[in-house]
Amino acid sequence: MIPLALLMICVAYLFGSLSSAVVICKAFSLPDPRTAGSKNPGATNVYRIGGRIPALLVLVMDILKGTIPVYSSYFLGLDPVLLGLVAIAACLGHIFPLYFGFKGGKAVATAFGAMLPIGLDLAGLLILSWVIVVFLTGYSSLGALVAVSLAPLFTWLIKPLYTVPVIMLSLLIILRHRDNIKRLVSRSEGKIWDKGNTKE
Template sequence: MPPAVLPIVLVIAAYLIGSISFAIIVSRTMRMADPRSYGSGNPGATNVLRSGKKKAALFTLLGDTLKGVLAVATVQQLGFADEWIAAVAIAVIVGHMWPIFFRFQGGKGVATAAGVLLMLDWKLGLAVLVVWLLVALATRLSSLAAIVAAISAPLLCHFLVPNRPAIFGAVLAIAALLIQRHKRNLINLLAGTEGKIGQSVKAND
């Protein structure tokens, strides 16, 4: 394979990795209902938790996080420049949100983004996770925690990962994607109808 082609292949592979929906796979393996058929209809760990199956939600969370870790770690280990690392980071999240294997109907991308950010820079990933955790504990609103964490990510990246414009651009793009995927949640939050973590409701998470 020509060297110039390899990074393009890695970007495509990252999208395909992202397209593996662990919420659906875990649910089928554990003979549970399709997560797209209850709660918010979102194939993600928060909605799987609404089924009452904590183990399934945990497996989903771990699987979706590891997708981001694997994709970014691979391109880093191969020594590619930040521009390609950034492209892979965005591609794996796009794959999760619009998976080719599941009719482009994917999740919100929070867990996969967490894995990506941890690999881009552990300090950045940890800081964003702390923001998510603090908001989630205070409000029990996964969507609000995700939105606040997404908004904080570029600012934290600016201070914690300086002088890496491609990485900052990737974090900014990821934040924008996460917020866009939570636009319905914003409407629910403003209306006071947003479902809380672990609550069996039909509001979008």
């Protein structure tokens, strides 16, 4: 079991290291998301610099980077804690991508994808939480922080067995957003519809 888990953790990291934002921006002849807009290679920044279609493609690819390794590991029989480590590896690949100089994004969509195998009810609650916060405030980062903070509670109510790995994943995403938290407190965080060199 341990050798299989180590293999899947490595696969998840390598899978997560494929920067969807960079690949899609190159395909659409858009500026490099690491040097344009908020300089964050994620779907929100791609939306700012390229519009809905490229951003949607980035979002789908980033979600799949979490879903495919975790779902595969689940079918291979890994226990919940090991599934949590696979999910974290996929997110770490997104945050520190091997193929792109270890400079990646926030891994929110990848974390969402990693939680997706738990159930569509969890996915729906996470999306609803994000949408409500973004609709009320305009801050994508705040929506992500609220959603991942609620994720362990939602998981405990839906499938308690997976609460610990979801807590692990949520803590990673919150830690990755520490700069966003500081900007939110100081009210200098960029909103989702802001254009130009905004902070994200």
